[in-house]
Amino acid sequence: MILEPIYNQEIAKVLNLKEHQVSTTQDMLDEWATVPFISRYRQERTWWLDETVIRAIIELRKWLEQLFKLKNTALQGIFDQWKLTPELERNIVNSNNIKEVEELYKPYKTKKKTLAMLAIEKGFQIVADNFKKNISKIPDNFLAKYDSTEILEGASQIISAEISANMNLRHALRDDLQWYGILISKIKTPTALAKLNKKDAGQVSKFDIYTDFSNRINYLKPYQILALNRGENLWILNIKIEKTEKTYDIIKKRYAGELEISSQFITELEEWLKLGYTTLFKSVENEIRWILTEQWEDDAIITFSKNLGQLLMTKPEYWKTILALDPGFAAWCKMVVLDNLWNPLYFSKIFLSQKDNSKIELSKIIKNYNIDVIVIGNGTGVKESTELVQSISDIDIYIVNESGASVYSASAIAAEEFPNLGSLERWTVSIWRRFIDPLSELVKIPVWSIGVWMYQHDISEKKLEEKLWYVIEDTVNEVGINVNTASVYVLSHISWITKTAAKKIYNNRPYTSRAELKKQLSPKVFKLAIWFLRVPQSKEILDTTDIHPEQYALARFVTKQQNTIESLDSFYKNNEVKIKDLYNDANIQTLEFITHSLSQAGIEKRVLSSHQKATTLSNSDFKAWDIVPWIIRNVLAFWAFVDIGMKQDGLVHISQIADRYVADPKEVVEVWQNIRVKILSIDESTGKIQLSLKDAVSL
Helix, strand or coil, X not given: CCCCCCHHHXXXXXXXXXXXXXXXXXXXXXXXXXXXXXHHHCXXXXXXXXXXXXXXXXXXXXXXXXXXHHHHHHHHHHHHCXXXXXXXXXXXXXXXXXXXXXXXXXXXXXXXXXXXXXXXXXXXXXXXXXXXXXXXXXXXXXXXXXXXXXXXXXXXXXXXXXXXXXXXXXXXXXXXXHXXXXXXXXXXXXXXXXXXXXXXXXXXXXXXXXXXXXXXXXXXXXXXXXXXXXXXXXXXEEEEECCCHHHHHHHXXXXXXXXXXXXXXXXXXXXXXXXXXXXXXXXXXXXXHHHHHHHHHHHHHHHHHHHHHHHHCECCCXXXXXXXXXXXXXXXXXXXXXXXXXXXXXXXXXXXCCHHHHHHHHHHHHHHCCCCXXXXXXXXXXXXXXXXXXXXXXXXXXXXXXXCHHHHHCCHHHHHHCCXXXXXXXXXXXXXXXXXXXXXXXXXXXXXXCCCCCCHHHCCHHHHXXXXXXXXXXXXXXXXEECCCCCHHHHCXXXXXXXXXXXXXXXXXXXXXXXXXXXXXXHHHHHHHHHHEECCCCCCHHHHCCCCHHXXXXXXXXXXXXXXXXXXXXXXXXXXXXXXXXXXXXXXXXXXXXXXXXXXXXXXXXXECCCEECCCCCHHHCCCCCEEEEEEEEECCCEEEEECCCCCCEEEEHHHCCCCCXXXXXXXXXXXXXXXXXXXXXXXXXXCEEEECCCCCEC
């Protein structure tokens, strides 16, 4: 029914790019190139588009295709019913909003005819048109066939439907509400609250500030939108956008202008306008609430993505023999010894209450396995476990976050990795492997279970999974994966490497060169994936870089000449024939890439430290105004959470982030930042510790 858009032109216009940048990127994507590959190794072709812009191209293309498909479906569906008017067709064709097209198509999606459709079939459109001229006139031939009440009701339905589908009125109403509208929240009636189940009823007090709340829509903060949506979903709050006379007058004036009426509306037209306005207002209200939720989700996902990215960049702790404890006070405290290749060597259990027997067992393990470091989960009993270990050993003890371990232990991945272990043993091994290499372990866990945010269950699971997959993909491909230490699940995130290929690589390690690795992959996969793979044990230094083997000859030439190179431009001009002979696709950007890669050879890009040393201190050991060194573990819109080496995090409210106004804690702090914090207060009943960063300094 309509011509398909020229997508590259549309995308270039929306994203303010050159069309050739979009078309070149799209061509490479169509050839199955991955985003990390294009952004890192084909920059000169796209004119240096990064991952964010490339993904924006992908997402906008999907959105435009979805909009085009929806428009065609709507137009064809309405046309097949013989109800496609020129105005309706124009509104659908010109719309750049999926929600708008859905609203326009909604009355025609059902086979059941609306009251307006039935009225039109009876010929009442003529009557409606008379009233739209501000003329209260019903033709005699209609009065001879129908009762006047039926005629007027039919005309009212036609005009009401036209108003609710009028795009000009819709846009005017939406613009006015988005700028000046007031969102109101009220608590439900006692009768309604009495119907809540016990769990939800216990959350009513959490929404106290929203039980009689109003605010301008354009002033709402993301965290307020979250709270309001959650309260509504729990059937605790009633939420609506205020309907005012001022807004109605704006729509009336706009409608009068369309009808070219300069005088007061006749009574019937005024009533029918109000009827249509009510339907239109509800539709626009739903759209604005949807837009607000989308904005909140986008903001939340940005926070979640940043926190996750920083967690995945935690530096690994390879080549250590670890004693790991999964603390349990009432039940067993489970233990496992992992060798320096991450393999579980020995499992055991102790009762923390049986201190003498536990000390004997711990001492035996530490001596027999020559333990380098001890790691303890942050569950119940962490303080008691720490005290017990410190009473017999001075080996460093670290606390590891257990979030998501239970999800992993019951997963198919865990069963595949450890078919002979029970879920508790899998849980224990997973937690301690996180200390060795967080990236390799955390990619096995659903991203919303990792614990770098709090409100992941309020976000569309599909949308969250897609966005966080990007973070994992970018991180894995950015750091350059050591094939001798990477898990199957990290390897399968490398561009072009399938799960089957990843298992083959994993099962045939260790490798002493990229040449050995070549034997495990098809020529095409090796050529495309090797950019992202490292072999630190190789005697060839280039095997530890992201330089491709096809570029090795050129890299060696550059290395030999590097002491004489004053500028890459002059070096390239003076040696262009030789350079092209060594690597045919070389240009000045290739030389820049090679020299940068050589400077980064062997350097671990994961340098953040998320490991908090264990403490045997409890709340009673601290007092107000103490200043202590701790680590930021999580950053949200209103709070920063501080890992204090105990089960419960300390809290820093946004008002205590800095000595100046801060709109968002992320402006000042980030996950895994080492800081000094001042203790403001300690609540003995809840264990909550309120902190301040106003006197803090980064360590």
